[in-house]
Each structure stands twice: as C-alpha cells, then as structure tokens.
Amino acid sequence: MKYWLFKTEPSCFSLQDLKERPEGIEPWDGVRNYQARNLLRDVVKPGDGVLFYHSNIPRPAVVGLARVVREGYPDATALNPESAHFDPRATEKDPVWYRVDIQYVCSLPAPITRQDMRCHPVLAGMDVLKKGNRLSVQPVSRQQWLAILSLAGLQDSLADCMDRAVQG
C-alpha cells in the first residue's frame, strides 16, 4: 500500500464535505493535470492512505485522513458540458481524465500546519512544502505518514488503528 497527500481548497471541497457524503465516499474528480492524472489512473489503488490537505487558507494544513476505495476510472465530469470541469476533448472512448473514490477516515485532533511540517525532520522533506509545487496528488512516504499521525497527537496504538483503518 502507498500513501498520498490530496490537496483541496476547503471553500471548494472540504474534509467536512467528505465526511457528510453517504458512507463518507466521494469521487476525487476535476483533476486536470497530466502528472496527477497519471497517478490517479495508474498508481493510486484501493487501500492507499490519503492525507487530506486544505490549501489556499490562512493556515494551510493536513486536517484529516481518508482512504482510497476505488481505483482509477474515467472522470465523467469531463464529458458533461454543464460541469465546470468539462473538457471538449474527452469522449466515451477516450475519457482523457480519471478519478478515484476516497472515503473519510477521521479528522486529526489538531491540524498539522506547514510550520509544523517544516519543524519536523521527516516532514520537512514533503513535496507540499516545496515552493511552486502545484500537484494536487502527491506521493507521501510511510515515514511521513506515520510522522503526521504522531505529530497529530495520536497515541501509537491509535495511530496503528488509523493505519489499519486506511488499509481497510
């Protein structure tokens, strides 16, 4: 299993929004970047862990955990002219864009801010901290994943439990 950081503007779609979906499940769609598309289509798999990150707010932070529950499949919003993510190049035969489904796992007792991450020897290397990084789907190491759980104040036993919850 692998770990990821999914970035979203909470004004657009927040962790709370995910939590309130039926069974806490929502398609992660509207991604229109080829590098992220390739990850969603080919690499992200059910059981993978997701750090849910809120961007473009006064204190951007990892705010919760989710898990992947469905592997990459065509992003139908690209086919819908009514959708903000409509792409005229997409067809049934060649969908161009892909999405996965994720499921809410938990909120962190306290968000882990960028400052928190910068101050941590393991987390300081995270892609999300790198200047100019705009990828909305970023790989995260297991070490980084566990460091987030630990920094969040989750006890080791609870962290293990969360880890298992993600694997499903």
Added chain:
DNA sequence: GCCAACGTTGGC
C-alpha cells in the same frame, strides 16, 4: 520544436 505570452495556483 522553440519559446514568449498568458492563465492559474497557492503561500505569504
């Protein structure tokens, strides 16, 4: 295929 112009992202 090059590259300048442009639009978007996103931290600060």
Added chain:
DNA sequence: GCCAACGTTGGC
C-alpha cells in the same frame, strides 16, 4: 493583494 512558479497555448 502580491508575486513566484508552473503548465498550457499558439505563433513561427
């Protein structure tokens, strides 16, 4: 609101 970084577009 500013601006750096990045991806995309389109003329040549």
